[in-house]
Amino acid sequence: MTDKLPDGFEPYGDNAGFGAAFGPVYLDSANCAMGFFVGPQHLNPIGGCHGGAMATFADHQIAAVRHLVGDGNVHLPTVSLTVDYLAPAFAGDWVHAAVMLVKVTRNLVFSQALITTRGNIIARASAIYRNYTASA
Amino acid sequence: MTDKLPDGFEPYGDNAGFGAAFGPVYLDSANCAMGFFVGPQHLNPIGGCHGGAMATFADHQIAAVRHLVGDGNVHLPTVSLTVDYLAPAFAGDWVHAAVMLVKVTRNLVFSQALITTRGNIIARASAIYRNYTASA
Amino acid sequence: MTDKLPDGFEPYGDNAGFGAAFGPVYLDSANCAMGFFVGPQHLNPIGGCHGGAMATFADHQIAAVRHLVGDGNVHLPTVSLTVDYLAPAFAGDWVHAAVMLVKVTRNLVFSQALITTRGNIIARASAIYRNYTASA
Amino acid sequence: MTDKLPDGFEPYGDNAGFGAAFGPVYLDSANCAMGFFVGPQHLNPIGGCHGGAMATFADHQIAAVRHLVGDGNVHLPTVSLTVDYLAPAFAGDWVHAAVMLVKVTRNLVFSQALITTRGNIIARASAIYRNYTASA
Numbered sequence: 001m002t003d004k005l006p007d008g009f010e011p012y013g014d015n016a017g018f019g020a021a022f023g024p025v026y027l028d029s030a031n032c033a034m035g036f037f038v039g040p041q042h043l044n045p046i047g048g049c050h051g052g053a054m055a056t057f058a059d060h061q062i063a064a065v066r067h068l069v070g071d072g073n074v075h076l077p078t079v080s081l082t083v084d085y086l087a088p089a090f091a092g093d094w095v096h097a098a099v100m101l102v103k104v105t106r107n108l109v110f111s112q113a114l115i116t117t118r119g120n121i122i123a124r125a126s127a128i129y130r131n132y133t134a135s136a
Numbered sequence: 137m138t139d140k141l142p143d144g145f146e147p148y149g150d151n152a153g154f155g156a157a158f159g160p161v162y163l164d165s166a167n168c169a170m171g172f173f174v175g176p177q178h179l180n181p182i183g184g185c186h187g188g189a190m191a192t193f194a195d196h197q198i199a200a201v202r203h204l205v206g207d208g209n210v211h212l213p214t215v216s217l218t219v220d221y222l223a224p225a226f227a228g229d230w231v232h233a234a235v236m237l238v239k240v241t242r243n244l245v246f247s248q249a250l251i252t253t254r255g256n257i258i259a260r261a262s263a264i265y266r267n268y269t270a271s272a
Numbered sequence: 273m274t275d276k277l278p279d280g281f282e283p284y285g286d287n288a289g290f291g292a293a294f295g296p297v298y299l300d301s302a303n304c305a306m307g308f309f310v311g312p313q314h315l316n317p318i319g320g321c322h323g324g325a326m327a328t329f330a331d332h333q334i335a336a337v338r339h340l341v342g343d344g345n346v347h348l349p350t351v352s353l354t355v356d357y358l359a360p361a362f363a364g365d366w367v368h369a370a371v372m373l374v375k376v377t378r379n380l381v382f383s384q385a386l387i388t389t390r391g392n393i394i395a396r397a398s399a400i401y402r403n404y405t406a407s408a
Numbered sequence: 409m410t411d412k413l414p415d416g417f418e419p420y421g422d423n424a425g426f427g428a429a430f431g432p433v434y435l436d437s438a439n440c441a442m443g444f445f446v447g448p449q450h451l452n453p454i455g456g457c458h459g460g461a462m463a464t465f466a467d468h469q470i471a472a473v474r475h476l477v478g479d480g481n482v483h484l485p486t487v488s489l490t491v492d493y494l495a496p497a498f499a500g501d502w503v504h505a506a507v508m509l510v511k512v513t514r515n516l517v518f519s520q521a522l523i524t525t526r527g528n529i530i531a532r533a534s535a536i537y538r539n540y541t542a543s544a
Contacts, residue, residue: 014181016179016181017176017177017178017179017180017181017186018177018178018179018180018186018188018189019180019181019186020177021157021158021177021178022157022188040153041153041154041156041157042153042154042157043152043153043154044153044154044155044211045150045152045153045155045211046211048213050153050154050155050192050195051192051195051213051214051217052154052158052188052191052192052193052195052196053154053192055188055191055192055195055217055219056186056187056188056189056191056192057188059186059187059188059191060188075180075181075182077184077187077221077224078187078219078221079220079221079516079536080218080219080220080221080488080536081187081191081218081219081221082216082217082218082219082354082398082490083191083214083216083217083218084215084216084374084382084398084400085213085214085215085216085217086374086375086377086382087375088213102356102358102386102393102396103358103359103393105358107515108487110356110358110396112384112396114374121374121375124374124382124384124398126354126356126396126398128356128487128488128536215380215400216352216400218354218490218534220518220534220536222510222511222513222518223511238492238494238522238529238532239494239495239529241494243379243402244351246492246494246532248520248532250510257510257511260510260518260520260534262490262492262532262534264351264352264400264492266379286453288451288453289448289449289450289451289452289453289458290449290450290451290452290458290460290461291452291453291458292449293429293430293449293450294429294460312425313425313426313428313429314425314426314429315424315425315426316425316426316427316483317422317424317425317427317483318483320485322425322426322427322464322467323464323467323485323486323489324426324430324460324463324464324465324467324468325426325464327460327463327464327467327489327491328458328459328460328461328463328464329460331458331459331460331463332460347452347453347454349456349459349493349496350459350491350493351492351493352490352491352492352493353459353463353490353491353493354488354489354490354491355463355486355488355489355490356487356488357485357486357487357488357489360485
């Protein structure tokens with residue numbers, strides 16, 4: 001399906017552990033965006049994208065704004081993640097997230113994402129991450 | 137690892153799609169509890185349980201209280217899921233969630249979970265699901 | 273302080289009960305914006321705007337997008353409100369919220385707000401309201 | 409109405425600013441509980457307790473567990489507050505919150521509350537506060 005990958009997106013290199021179970025997530029860091037294709041491994045029992053899969057995708061949002069946060073490649077652990085589910089996504093859909101870095105404080109990083117497929121908002125997500133860059 | 141499965145827990149039968157990618161979740165419906173063993177497929181790049189995996193587990197909480205909600209086996213889609221991450225979990229850990237059914241309204245089901253490993257709270261989660269049982 | 277009221281804002285007419293205790297909130301519905309001046313009645317024990325006052329302001333966000341939701345003046349009760357506090361506000365500050373109507377479903381209305389003072393983001397808020405317009 | 413004040417509750421001394429606008433909140437610190445009487449100053453336009461008033465009450469939860477957190481009387485600012493509204497409260501109601509201190513980390517304090525009136529759950533709230541005690 002990567003022939004449908006929109007311009008500007010590159011695979012994000014988290015290919016072990018739960019990143020491998022989820023499958024590829026693509027980043028367009030220049031635009032603070034990320035995306036993935038809903039595959040059979042993301043579905044819930046009624047054939048839509050599983051809430052856990054959407055939450056997993058949403059938890060990646062820090063990767064799309066990581067270059068704006070600060071030094072290095074230090075892992076920034078999630079403190080809080082909220083996902084509101086507005087409409088379903090289905091197998092084959094390209095799911096796009098526009099990520100906003102809202103605030104960086106000494107201890108925390110706040111970001112949020114609007115998640116769309118074919119132009120329709122299907123989820124929104126807010127996240128707080130632990131900031132290790134500023135205290136370094 | 138199932139030889140370590142605590143008494144009263146049974147596998148939850150969501151073995152396709154994202155349920156299969158995640159791996160077994162166990163329910164103790166009589167006690168509104170659920171659990172899973174952190175496996176290699178749940179890890180993040182620094183070797184702890186991935187935030188997305190914990191969110192996926194947390195999204196299962198409706199299954200642990202589903203029998204208290206109402207008729208039938210209708211899928212209740214997630215409206216909102218919030219997970220706060222308090223401490224890491226590691227490979228081999230048994231992760232236990234004590235789930236509370238907080239309220240059932242005509243349109244919505246509210247539940248929450250305290251998630252522990254070896255007696256320490258490692259996450260809390262609040263969820264809102266769409267209620268289809270009451271309007272049936 | 274109303275001589276400093278930005279162009280386009282009009283007082284919102286919720287002048288009884290907790291609306292009166294809080295004091296004036298101003299709407300610029302054409303731009304889905306709202307604002308208030310931090311007064312002595314909004315302060316916390318250390319002289320900043322009280323978290324409860326900011327949450328109360330954030331709960332007004334439905335008023336700023338109410339005209340986009342649907343028919344009539346039916347009160348849409350809050351289902352869920354989340355406020356993240358990013359920086360303090362102080363007495364005399366004009367606090368501005370840019371509100372976005374994210375989604376209207378048959379039963380629920382999802383909105384969110386970025387709250388600023390003097391151009392700095394000081395809070396973000398996500399809300400879910402019960403939708404009575406669509407089922408009328 | 410204080411003749412109806414349940415045993416064990418004492419007024420919480422936040423009587424200026426927004427605390428004064430809200431009116432008395434009562435603490436039973438020994439039981440990690442707090443409460444208030446819904447008064448005319450708490451109502452929304454349709455005669456129920458205003459969502460902002462309930463959020464303001466919920467934001468007080470740190471006071472009910474403050475003695476468990478650590479040294480001193482340092483103000484712990486709110487980082488995140490989520491309130492889910494499950495049923496209305498009305499003028500004259502005694503609103504009770506059972507507060508749980510979930511976790512204290514070096515930088516953050518996590519608590520949550522179940523809010524009831526006459527035995528019915530009417531709201532739940534999760535909060536994260538900035539911890540200044542541990543780094544002192």
